[in-house]
Amino acid sequence: xxxxxxxxxxxxxxxxxxxxxxxxxxxxxxxxxxxxxxxxxxxxxxxxxxxxxxxxxxxxxxxxxxxxxxxxxxxxxxxxxxxxxxxxxxxxxxxxxxxxxxxxxxxxxxxxxxxxxxxxxxxxxxxxxxxxxxxxxxxxxxxxxxxxxxxxxxxxxxxxxxxxxxxxxxxxxxxxxxxxxxxx
Numbered sequence: 001x002x003x004x005x006x007x008x009x010x011x012x013x014x015x016x017x018x019x020x021x022x023x024x025x026x027x028x029x030x031x032x033x034x035x036x037x038x039x040x041x042x043x044x045x046x047x048x049x050x051x052x053x054x055x056x057x058x059x060x061x062x063x064x065x066x067x068x069x070x071x072x073x074x075x076x077x078x079x080x081x082x083x084x085x086x087x088x089x090x091x092x093x094x095x096x097x098x099x100x101x102x103x104x105x106x107x108x109x110x111x112x113x114x115x116x117x118x119x120x121x122x123x124x125x126x127x128x129x130x131x132x133x134x135x136x137x138x139x140x141x142x143x144x145x146x147x148x149x150x151x152x153x154x155x156x157x158x159x160x161x162x163x164x165x166x167x168x169x170x171x172x173x174x175x176x177x178x179x180x181x182x183x184x
Contacts, residue, residue: 003096006044006096007044007181009044010179017058018178026063026066028063031063032064040068041092042088044095044097044098045084046098047070047072047077047085047098047099048069048172049100049107050071050072051073054100054172068084068092070084072123074144075099082151085097086156089162096168097165097168099145099167101148103141103172103173107124108127108141111124127140138171142169145171145182149182
């Protein structure tokens with residue numbers, strides 16, 4: 001599967017999710033057994049916020065073994081996330097990386113207000129660099145997402161062993177369930 005096919009599968013999965021009353025992905029005993037015996041073959045890498053309302057497998061109607069999901073507050077990218085991306089792209093053959101921001105993100109809100117302390121401050125510092133002086137919640141989430149996409153692209157620009165891996169951004173609306181795909 002190439003990046004374009006993966007993106008279309010994500011888009012159609014989100015459309016199905018908008019009408020669903022429960023997860024449409026395959027979580028059957030058969031798929032658990034199959035992936036245990038034959039390994040995982042995800043078609044996309046999704047870097048999403050840790051927010052409990054943002055569940056990539058549900059949002060994209062995916063089941064076990066379909067998405068390689070990396071979750072971190074504010075969907076920020078550091079070496080840990082880059083290592084996970086490198087593994088999924090290089091060893092599992094994932095052709096697409098999606099950085100999935102979302103509306104009403106607490107980490108983005110903390111960056112807008114400048115209210116953070118402890119370990120959270122490192123996340124907020126990264127988001128503040130991405131959003132600058134932006135105070136609109138949605139636009140700040142978009143800017144933060146696009147910043148993370150840029151970090152991924154720059155980190156892997158000189159890695160031909162990852163093939164034609166593509167990185168894009170999207171923002172999930174926690175009220176409607178819709179995913180807005182970002183152009184940069």
